[in-house]
Amino acid sequence: MSRRPELLIPIVFEAGNTAKRNVASWRSNRPLIERGLCTNCLICWIYCPEPAIYLDDAGNVQIDYDHCKGCGICAEECPRKAIRMVVENV
Ligand code: SF4
Ligand code: SF4
Secondary structure (H helix, E strand, O other): OOOOOOOOOOOOOOOOOHHHOOOHHHOOEEEEEOOOOOOOOOHHHHHOOOOOEEEOOOOOEEEOOOOOOOOOHHHHHOOOOOEEEEEOOO
């Protein structure tokens, strides 16, 4: 039997299981999309390390905050600067 370190959950033990994990509690800042600037180009989706960016039924980019850990990569990579990071209200 494998022995696992006792760390706070959520934690990822298996490859490809991040979609099952709620990482919202990891976040100290959250991304907000400025609709007037976003062109739905999906570059943020390419760079996001989590399954946290998706297109809604209307074709607009959305953030899934259950799977967003607040790393800010999307805001850094957006060519339109359409994502800004704001302090998480807890
Ligand atoms: S990279 Fe920026 S402009 Fe492109 S979809 Fe994401 S938020 Fe919108
Ligand atoms: S902050 Fe990080 S995890 Fe959250 S949507 Fe942006 S790139 Fe993905």
